[in-house]
Amino acid sequence: MTSSNATLILWMKSWGDSDAEMLVSRAHEANTLDLIERSQDVSEIGRVIVVGESPRLTKLLRGLPVILETDSHHTSSPFGQRLRSIIQKYAIGNLLYLGGGSGVFMDFEDMARLAQAALAFPETLWVNNFYSTDFAAFRTTSVLDELARCRRDNHLGWILGRETGMKARVLPPNLTSRFDIDTPVDLMVLKAHEKTPGHHLAGFLAQLTFDLSPLFKVTDALVHRESRILIIGRIPLQIAAFFDKATACHVNFHIEGRGMDAREEVVTIHPWSLVGKSLETMGLREFFHALSREAQAVIMDSRVCFRHLGIGTTRRDFFFSDLLRPDQIQEPFVRQFTRYARQSHAPCILGGHTLVSGGLYALAELAWSRAKNSLRPDMEDIPHDSWKGTYGGGMG
Numbered sequence: 001m002t003s004s005n006a007t008l009i010l011w012m013k014s015w016g017d018s019d020a021e022m023l024v025s026r027a028h029e030a031n032t033l034d035l036i037e038r039s040q041d042v043s044e045i046g047r048v049i050v051v052g053e054s055p056r057l058t059k060l061l062r063g064l065p066v067i068l069e070t071d072s073h074h075t076s077s078p079f080g081q082r083l084r085s086i087i088q089k090y091a092i093g094n095l096l097y098l099g100g101g102s103g104v105f106m107d108f109e110d111m112a113r114l115a116q117a118a119l120a121f122p123e124t125l126w127v128n129n130f131y132s133t134d135f136a137a138f139r140t141t142s143v144l145d146e147l148a149r150c151r152r153d154n155h156l157g158w159i160l161g162r163e164t165g166m167k168a169r170v171l172p173p174n175l176t177s178r179f180d181i182d183t184p185v186d187l188m189v190l191k192a193h194e195k196t197p198g199h200h201l202a203g204f205l206a207q208l209t210f211d212l213s214p215l216f217k218v219t220d221a222l223v224h225r226e227s228r229i230l231i232i233g234r235i236p237l238q239i240a241a242f243f244d245k246a247t248a249c250h251v252n253f254h255i256e257g258r259g260m261d262a263r264e265e266v267v268t269i270h271p272w273s274l275v276g277k278s279l280e281t282m283g284l285r286e287f288f289h290a291l292s293r294e295a296q297a298v299i300m301d302s303r304v305c306f307r308h309l310g311i312g313t314t315r316r317d318f319f320f321s322d323l324l325r326p327d328q329i330q331e332p333f334v335r336q337f338t339r340y341a342r343q344s345h346a347p348c349i350l351g352g353h354t355l356v357s358g359g360l361y362a363l364a365e366l367a368w369s370r371a372k373n374s375l376r377p378d379m380e381d382i383p384h385d386s387w388k389g390t391y392g393g394g395m396g
Contacts, residue, residue, distance in 0.1 A: 005046030006094035006115040012052030020319035028100035034198025041108040044115035080150030094118045101181030102134035125166040128177040130157040173238050179358030185322040185351035193362045217347040218297040222247040222367035233301020234258045235356045246364040257304030276308030284340045292345035299349045301356045
């Protein structure tokens, strides 16, 4: 591999076998196939390596020009240690890394610009999000020791950007850079959005039979001036400013828990949450009554208050909570929380970080696509393409 090429690594996480977890796993597989196809048009990308342990991968990738890395000796290793071993095994110099749920709206031109950036600026770390990284591009030569300290890919920006000599450059927030498939609600948003560019993922979404009525009740409220919307969780400030401008309603943001996963290489952070404290003080019934008095719709990143309450439930329970299926949740509090959210007078969408980050771009577009409303703002204010300029400036 010459220095004129970058190696693309697509990382497939291991998931559980519940219905909710399998939805996300299958979506990652479909998205990975789309990313592989787009990479074939990028001259700056040489090898493509897919990392994962699913027995399905061998069949899915058969005949494709990729390397499947399934080294069982490293499956239990922390993310960074395993990534370092792969870099060393394949002598990778310039790396373009994407998690299996990232890059959903990234076209081949976006991918080419990111690879070009890694090649043209070897002292620069390019990330979609400094505090919770989903994809990155960088030269690996001088960062292997620090890389091994990353327990998950979300830590790449925080650790490499602070503890190496590289200058970190963060792509401007938009639908392309911030939408990542983290939970089933992200699939609901994608299915309703109907503009997923990859045909493998679009085909998978077409097979799903979600009840989208709670989602549509929330998005329909976004285009009415008299509506009041409450958004809770790890909302980036720039995205909050965008959403306030791109919708017609009154939006109240309660931002808490930002950065709670950024430094998990040291210790899991248990953030103090005002929402969590309110739940403790008021109880579930009064809490959801209060939300309904103050808002016509609620969008909530539920992970922050759950972390505050010390609820260490399974990913399975979180995912079924996002799907508003309380009867399939094992943890008692999460089950009751989800039941009240489902029955709330103010419709609620529950999810994780993507819902209140990249998901807000998709929800704003979806709201106006369904509306027959003359109050629609100039949608050029939605900066989907703000990093499609020269990578030396437009991506910084």
